[in-house]
Amino acid sequence: MTDDDHDHQEDLPRLGEIGLANYAPYLMNRIMGRYNSALRDEMAKLGLTTPKMRALAVLSVIDGPLIRELAVYIVAEQSTLSRALDQLDADGLVRRETDAGDSRATRVFLTDAGRAVFDTLWPHMVESFSRMFRGIPDDERRAFVGTLQKMLANIRKHEI
Amino acid sequence: MTDDDHDHQEDLPRLGEIGLANYAPYLMNRIMGRYNSALRDEMAKLGLTTPKMRALAVLSVIDGPLIRELAVYIVAEQSTLSRALDQLDADGLVRRETDAGDSRATRVFLTDAGRAVFDTLWPHMVESFSRMFRGIPDDERRAFVGTLQKMLANIRKHEI
DNA sequence: CAGAATTAAATGCATTTGCAAATATCTTCG
DNA sequence: CGAAGATATTTGCAAATGCATTTAATTCTG
Numbered sequence: 001m002t003d004d005d006h007d008h009q010e011d012l013p014r015l016g017e018i019g020l021a022n023y024a025p026y027l028m029n030r031i032m033g034r035y036n037s038a039l040r041d042e043m044a045k046l047g048l049t050t051p052k053m054r055a056l057a058v059l060s061v062i063d064g065p066l067i068r069e070l071a072v073y074i075v076a077e078q079s080t081l082s083r084a085l086d087q088l089d090a091d092g093l094v095r096r097e098t099d100a101g102d103s104r105a106t107r108v109f110l111t112d113a114g115r116a117v118f119d120t121l122w123p124h125m126v127e128s129f130s131r132m133f134r135g136i137p138d139d140e141r142r143a144f145v146g147t148l149q150k151m152l153a154n155i156r157k158h159e160i
Numbered sequence: 161m162t163d164d165d166h167d168h169q170e171d172l173p174r175l176g177e178i179g180l181a182n183y184a185p186y187l188m189n190r191i192m193g194r195y196n197s198a199l200r201d202e203m204a205k206l207g208l209t210t211p212k213m214r215a216l217a218v219l220s221v222i223d224g225p226l227i228r229e230l231a232v233y234i235v236a237e238q239s240t241l242s243r244a245l246d247q248l249d250a251d252g253l254v255r256r257e258t259d260a261g262d263s264r265a266t267r268v269f270l271t272d273a274g275r276a277v278f279d280t281l282w283p284h285m286v287e288s289f290s291r292m293f294r295g296i297p298d299d300e301r302r303a304f305v306g307t308l309q310k311m312l313a314n315i316r317k318h319e320i
Numbered sequence: 321c322a323g324a325a326t327t328a329a330a331t332g333c334a335t336t337t338g339c340a341a342a343t344a345t346c347t348t349c350g
Numbered sequence: 351c352g353a354a355g356a357t358a359t360t361t362g363c364a365a366a367t368g369c370a371t372t373t374a375a376t377t378c379t380g
Contacts, residue, residue: 020222022305083336122172147304
C-alpha cells in the first residue's frame with residue numbers, strides 16, 4: 001500500500017494548476033450556496049428549511065412518491081427527510097399515507113396548504129434562478145442544462 | 161411572450177411546466193450532492209468534514225487568506241469555519257496567524273501536514289470530477305465552465 | 321482626539337444533520 | 351410453511367450547523 005499510494009498521484013494536474021475559477025465543482029458549490037442562501041430568508045419566514053422547501057418543490061411536480069424516492073430527489077438522507085416530513089405533516093403542508101400494496105412504505109402528498117406555501121416561495125426561486133442566468137443567451141442556457149443532464153446521468157446511483 | 165410588465169405570480173411558469181429535469185438549480189443540487197457524498201467516505205477516513213476539506217482545498221491554492229475571505233471561498237458561515245479551523249489547527253493541518261497590519265484579523269496557512277492530507281484526498285476529488293464529465297467533449301466542458309463563471313459573476317456578493 | 325459606528329473572529333445555544341441501530345413488513349427459498 | 355435475508359421508515363445519539371451575541375480592534379466623525 002506504500003508505493004502504490006505515492007505513484008497514484010504523480011501525473012494528476014494539481015488544483016492550483018487548474019485554478020479554482022476553472023474547477024467546475026468549486027464554481028457549482030459557490031453558485032448553489034448563494035442560490036440557497038438567497039432563499040433562506042424567505043424560507044425562514046415560512047418556517048422552512050432547505051430540505052423542507054425542496055420536498056415541497058418536488059411534491060408540487062410529483063404526486064405521492066415513496067419517501068425513499070423523495071429522498072433521492074431532494075438529495076437528503078432518509079432520516080433527515082423523515083424528520084422534515086414530521087414537521088411538514090404537523091404544519092399540515094403534506095400528508096403521509098401508507099402505500100396500498102406495501103404497508104412498510106409511505107407515500108407523500110402535498111396538501112392545499114402545502115401548495116399554497118410553495119406558491120408563495122416559487123416567485124423567489126424564479127427570481128434567484130433568473131438572476132443566475134442574467135445576460136446568458138437562450139442557446140447557451142439550453143446547452144448548459146443539456147450538459148447538466150449528461151452529468152447527472154453519469155453520476156447518479158438511482159434511476160430517478 | 162405577452163408584455164413586459166412587472167412579475168406577478170400568474171405570469172410565472174410553474175415548476176411542473178419547466179420540469180424538474182430542466183430546472184438548473186435542481187440538477188446542480190443533485191450533482192453536487194453526489195459529488196460531495198462520493199467524497200464523504202474518504203474525508204471521514206481522514207477525519208475531515210466538507211468545510212474542513214474545502215478549507216484545505218482552497219488553502220492549497222491561496223496562501224494566507226483572511227478567515228472571512230476563506231469563508232466566502234468555501235461557502236460556509238464564518239462561525240462554521242472558525243470551528244473547522246479550531247479542529248484543523250488542533251490536528252496540525254493549518255496554522256492561524258494574526259495579520260500584521262490589523263490585529264483583529266487572522267490569516268490562515270496550510271502546514272506541510274495539511275498539504276499532505278489534501279494530496280491524499282485530491283486524487284479522489286479528481287476521480288469524482290472526471291466521472292461527472294465522462295463522455296462530455298472538451299469544447300462542451302469549456303463552454304460549461306464558461307457559463308458557470310458568468311453565473312458566479314452574476315450572483316456573487318463578494319468580489320472574490 | 322473621544323465616542324460612535326464598523327469590522328474580524330470566536331462563542332453560546334438551539335436546531336439540524338448523519339450515521340447506526342431499531343422496528344416493522346415483505347420476499348425468498350429450503 | 352417458516353426462518354433468513356431484504357427493504358422502508360423511524361429513532362437514538364453525537365456531531366455539525368446557523369443565528370445571534372460577545373469580545374477585541376479599527377475606522378469614521380464631529
